[in-house]
Amino acid sequence: MTVEQWGIRVPVRQGELTRQALIGEGALDVTLKVLHDGDELVFPVLEEREGATRYEFAEQPGRTELSRHEQVGGIAIMQENDSKGAALILASRPSLHTVLFPTSEVSGKYRTRGYAVLAGMPVTRTEVVEHGHRFVVDLAGAYFSARLSTERQRIFAQVQEHELVLDMFAGVGPFAITLAPRAALVVAVDLNPQAALLMIENIERNRVQNVLPLLADARRLERILPWKFDRIVMNLPLAGTAFLPEAFRLVRPGGTIHFYSLVSAEGEHLDRIRELGGASVTERVVRSYSPGQWHAVYDVVVTG
Structure with a gap:
């Protein structure tokens, strides 16, 4: 069949x-x-x-259909509050230790959400292996999306040797650590103290020596940092628009900004980006998010 x-x-x-x-x-x-x-x-x-x-x-013979879920390291995140389905998922994959159900949306200045444990160990911390890197994450303490793995590799392929890179909303460091091998320096910023601590742990774990972790408000970076950057990553889909002016002040002429946002219409942010100085803009769909809304990335080359 x-x-x-x-x-x-x-x-x-x-x-x-x-x-x-x-x-x-x-x-x-x-x-x-x-x-x-x-x-x-x-x-x-x-x-x-x-x-x-x-x-x-x-069809795969003998495979039980599992409830929809996302796997992050040893944790599965279900879309329904279904303890029986959680038990099936846990039993089907030896690599899993926990099944969670989100009890809130991603919210607050630290971009966190609540979880209920449906099966397995009562933890929200796990390790994610991604293209040779190992990231310790705590899903309840700091934002992390395994679904951006392909995006991290796409941007890595664009980074030129010795670029100065800014990750404005670095979380536990997956973009910063992925881009580091080609960059001269990656400045990785986050406002969440727990995210910053996990980022430092991940920098050490991956033996990266050219990522500078910074606990700071992205609105104040121009006052703190002495550099203009060749490339800026802005992964704050729910509120990143408010930080676009800061990114344009920090990027060098001819540099690139990768701006991620949840949108409900094609070209939703194009006027604002061009108003700020975007000379060339490419919009791509990263993934669907909800009915009528999707996660998009704008690759922006800034006026030279």
Whole structure:
């Protein structure tokens, strides 16, 4: 029996890395078989995403259909408050130690949310392995999205040797640590003390020597930092628009800003970006977020 589902196509040589990344995100549909098409593979994913197309997949024999969830390291985050479904998820994956259900939205100046433990160990701390890096996260204490793994690699591919990079909302450091191997220096800023402590732990864990962690309010960075930056990452989807003027003051002429936002219309922020000095703007959908709303990134080259 076949089932129509979203799928992403990759070369066979990238298959294992892609599979691991999708498992880490909790995005791989494990009830369906991977398609083999010549020198390419098609992985079934649980929801629409950039580059995904509908395909016919064969069902995976003997696999119980699991409730929708996102996997972050050893923790699964469910979309429903379903203890029986949580027990099935925990039993299906030996790598999991905890299943959580969010009891609130991401909110507050520290971008945190509450969780209830549905199964497993009563913890919100775990380790995430992503493209050779290891990140300790505490989901209740600091914001982290495994679904941005592909974005981190996309921006890493754009970083030129010896760039000066600013991560304005660094969280536990995944963007900063990922970009560090090519940059001269990455200044990684966050307002949340717990995020900053976890970032320092992750810098040490990954043996990175050119990331400068900074506990600060992004609105005051121009007064604190003596540099203009070649590249700025702004991952604050719910409120980043308010910080755009600060980013434009901190970027050098000809530099690039990667601005992430939740939007409900194409080109929602284009007028504001161009008003501030965006010479070239490319808008991309990162992932769907809710009906009528999606997570977008604006890659902005600033007026030279």
